[in-house]
Amino acid sequence: MNINVNCLKNRKIIFQPLIGWCLALLVITVPYSAALGNIFSISIVIFWLVGGTVKEDCRLLIQQPFVKVLVLFLTLVCFSLLWTEAEIGIAFDALRKFRKILFLFVCWVYLWRENIWIERLLTLMLVSFGIMALLCVGVYFGMPGLPEPIPGQGAVLSRSHISQGYIMAILVVMGLSYALNRNMNKIFRAVSGGCAVIAILVTFFMTQGRTGYVCIMAAFVFVAVGFNCSLRKKVFLALFSGILVVFLAVSSPNVVSRMSEVKSDVNLYLSGDVSTSSGLRLSFWTNSLEMLKDNPVLGVGVGGWSITACQQTQKGANTQSCLHQKGPGNPHSDIWNFASQFGIVGCFCWIAFLLIWLNKAWNITDPSRRMMAIGFFGVYLIGGMVNSFFWDVIEGILLCITIALVMATGNESSRSKLCFRNNIVNFKFRKSERY
Secondary structure: OHHHHHHHHHHHHHHHHHHHHHHHHHHHHOOOOHHHHHHHHHHHHHHHHOOOOHHHHHHHHOOOHHHHHHHHHHHHHHHHHHOOOOOHHHHHHHHHOOHHHHHHHHHHHHHHHOOHHHHHHHHHHHHHHHHHHHHHHHHHOOOOOOOOOEOOOEOOOOOOHHHHHHHHHHHHHHHHHHHOOOOOOHHHHHHHHHHHHHHHHHHHHOOOOHHHHHHHHHHHHHHHHHOOOOHHHHHHHHHHHHHHHHHHHHHOHHHHHHHHHHHHHHHHHHOOOOOOHHHHHHHHHHHHHHHHHHOOOOOOOOOOHHHHHHHHHOOOOOOHHHOOOOOOOOOOOHHHHHHHHHHHHHHHHHHHHHHHHHHHHHOOOOHHHHHHHHHHHHHHHHHHHHOOOOOOHHHHHHHHHHHHHHHHOOOOOOOOOOOHHHHHHOOOOOOOOOO
């Protein structure tokens, strides 16, 4: 008996710190490499499974409302294998993407137990994303040793302008949240504000991706809403932020050009041409709406979006001719993706989860954390309407990390307000007080 107890304690001592360090390496590397993101996220789950805390963690998890909703959602996703028309390989490939929910659970339970890692991860995210923004500037101006910009998308270091736009929006949320908190260290506030400014310049004036424009607009407005002040001031700040964003958009040739392109794409779509970027998105959303009408309760099943969209596009094509159709795999919108594949029930579960997330963010009392939490929510809410953030690797991993950070934050004031220097230098594992 004593041997078993000692073995369990040794496993906790060995594997629990490894989870924290893998989380640290994950937030540092995921903006630059989807492969490393997958490696570290899977390693975190494995270390948790062998770390000797699964039973007590599961008891803790099942008490959380957001976990109950996501477990119900995941159960529906798994059962939808019974009615999906997708090929079994395609269906399981789509199902594999939902392992991010397990990753979210592990991140949350670890951060809840090891509360000090919340501030550490936030600091590392600020540093890592800030370095990425500086590298984007270097790429844009052609500094030696840096890669060439991807044609048509500007200074892109990530897999695409979509992931870069999401990362820069998260950086803006964090930078503004810290800079607006007068209780923070002045140097830290200045550095954070500078990171936000660089991210805005990279997105609006150096990149032609529309995802970044939309997400940063949401970041400004939602951070203003989360600012700790009276309702009148909140409304004023939200309006001022909206006006500022519009001014920046109008001042940027890239934004003006891309918005004109959207207008042209919509006109072409209305005339029957769906070959443009915006036209394809609109056609995907139209297909999703038709799927929801035909299968309102439970949807077309996991992985079934592409084959059903193929049948709709080819007007009467049989299942066999579209059986191997992979296509985009999703309608480039999380809400349409879940509504079409899992029907009203799945859509209801996801919206319920979003409301729980918003409620948690709204009730955080620490000023910086509250602005940050509401900003993270707003960036996903708006950006996820026009992109499939959950479906993609980099965006999906960062989404889970930001949700875990928000959900693990207590309603009490932050345990310690560490300055920028302390977060970097004093990077020492502390054994949990909750064990």
